[in-house]
Amino acid sequence: MRKPALYSPTRRPAGPQAGARDGGAAAQATQAMEAAAPAPGRLKRWRQGAARAAGSPRALWAGMALLAALLGASVWQHSVPKALTQKDIDAAVLRTLTTQNLPSVQARAAEKIRPAVVRVMSYAKDKKGVEQEQGVGTGVVIVDKGIILTNLHVVQGAQTIKLVFADGTESGASVTGVQAENDLAVLQAHTIPDDLSAATMRSTNDLAPGEQVVAVGFPFGIGPSVSAGVISGFGRAFKSPEGEQEISNLIQFDAAANPGNSGGPLVTMDGEVVGIVTGILNPTSHRTFVGIGFAVPIESAASAAGLPPF
DSSP states (O other): OOOOOOOOOOOOOOHHHHHHHHHHHHHHHHHHHHHHHHOOOHHHHHHHHHHHHHHHHHHHHHHHHHHHHHHHHHHHHHSSSOOOOOHHHHHHHOOOOOOOOOOHHHHHHHHGGGGGGGEEEEEEEEETSEEEEEEEEEEEEETTTTEEEEEHHHHHTOOOEEOOOTTTTTEEEEEEEGGGGGGGGEEEEESSSTTOOOOOOOSSSSSOOOOOEEEEEEEGOOSSSEEEEEEEEEEEEEEHHHHHHHHEEEEEEEEEEOOOOOTHHHHHHHHEEEEEEEEEEOOSOOOSSSSEEEEHOOOHHHHHHHHOOO
């Protein structure tokens, strides 16, 4: 029986049809690439235009000028400050008020007068010849050479007067003037601090009941102490507890005052002295404050020191 023929596994070259198929695919790919690429004429013109733009001095300078203008505008925008409006100012003030703990007007007034407030102590010898303290009050410097106003009853009968200034400097003092009808005494300090400050005084003519005031002094020797209140009235009269003297034309106020405040300043919210504290009214026998204090107007007090009227 004849055996079937055996064929070699080696592949034969592709026939015309296979070649035709491969060639068609290649042709299609080439056509797609040619379609995607710019036409030779257009590519040449584009390259030439780019070269001319890059090599043109005019185009180069125009580009640089544009860049400089943009840079200048940016710098000007950041360097010119924005004009503040009232809305901006109000917002800044409100932010400060809500974020900062500012001192009150009373605290600022007390701080302004404090350098001129003086502690006054009077001494006298007892029957055995021993010097003892007989009174403590307050004084206020009205001239920076050491001229001080206080109440006469603070220093009356004293054999020795001692002062303590705001910076702690101690000094003796002498009585150089008296206005007994207003319970006022003028002292001259023997030694004064180098930077002694005098109080600012102002007229009471334009004040009205309800104006805020502070009293600064040494109640019961404690201080300097500050109390705040308002002016209650003008033209008041006050008789001392002993009934020996009546003082008229006084300022009535309700800032707390007690023994030791005598001779101290009554001060406005601007820190200016309008009166010298001289007494308190208490219907009982106790010498403590119940809401009514009196001060000699500064016009009278200044005249005691020989200062010109306002």
